[in-house]
Amino acid sequence: MPGRHVEVVLKVAERCNIDCTYCYMFNKGDESFRRKPKQLSIGAAADIAAFLRQAVDDGVASSVRIIFHGGEPLMLRKQQFAEICQAFIDALKSVCPLYFSLQTNAMLIDDGWLALFSRFKISVGVSLDGPEGVNDRYRIDHQGRGTYARTIEGVRKLQEAWRRGDGERPGLLCVIGPDVSGGELYTHFVRDLGVDFVDFLLPIETWDTACEETLSYVGPFLESALSAWLADRGAGVKIRFFNTFFAFLLRQPQANEESPLDSIIITVASDGTFGPDDTMRLLGEDSLYDFDVRATSLAAYLDDPRLMSIDQDSRSAPAECGDCAWQNYCRGGAANGRMVNRYAPGQGFGRRSIVCDGLKSTYALMAHHLVEAGLSEDDILRRLENVA
16 A cells, blocks of 8 residues: 555644633643643654654655644744754655644744744644634633734734745634634635635534534535635635635645545654544543554554544545435545544444535535536536546
């Protein structure tokens, strides 16, 4: 079996300078961060790099993306961060494609950080949930103050560096909610802030934690954002949720993009322990995160029966999807990076996504747009059925 792209969500800081009310790491009952070092050490980074080098040598990994995460990754000292980056370059650059990304609230960005982003070619995503009144209901600091203005200051610094040809243009990561329409959010991000890439994140909920409100707002939000985006196609704005669907139906490769279903995604803590996508912590299966890079190879991890079962579930639609036209693409919601949305106690991942209705209505609108643009319904159905 050929090697796969590996996405490593690396917790370089197990603490954060803000206190988002919805944070699954700090405010949803997960106390595991308290047992971890506050920051990733150089020694632990070297161990993780050696673990990934072995994955390449074993034929498991064909390329690697390190996503510096937290907490807030910019709480590290700059020299420490640079040494961590270099550890991965030394171990991997000569044997496979290596990419760096970083997710931040942008409040600590300064000229020194901008220089490091440029030096190590790090693509930066900024977490922001909407205009000030919306963002500051949830994304607050430890004194209860809103963070919007300070985040925007960081966004502007990143954009100014990009205009100088020094670094990449930043994108935004947004947890969608019921407080603003998708169209309004799109307009604010694109028109007011000048952003050209947005990733909308579905709620991190399971069948036993989601409320009725969660089940109802996702569809209208996505449909409103889609309408605004389609009306604005000349702006060259990329919305991952929409672009991925269109690329699938039009059979277009996406540059530097890997499907969540084709990638191996692991979360590595500051002590070198690792496990699957961190949202799986909501399931209460802490033993899924007890693997250690010093003791378990990536190949052995993937052979664990629990992980094999999750991987197999992610590649197929649950029986509940029946004869849904979208199931070969959607896989019960797994295609959108939210396997946790399929989870129900006693049924594992055997349910369809908690936001299935919203997903289907959005898929239908996107398919309708393609029909209006000249793609026949028969072509769409064939491609959804995986028929050439």
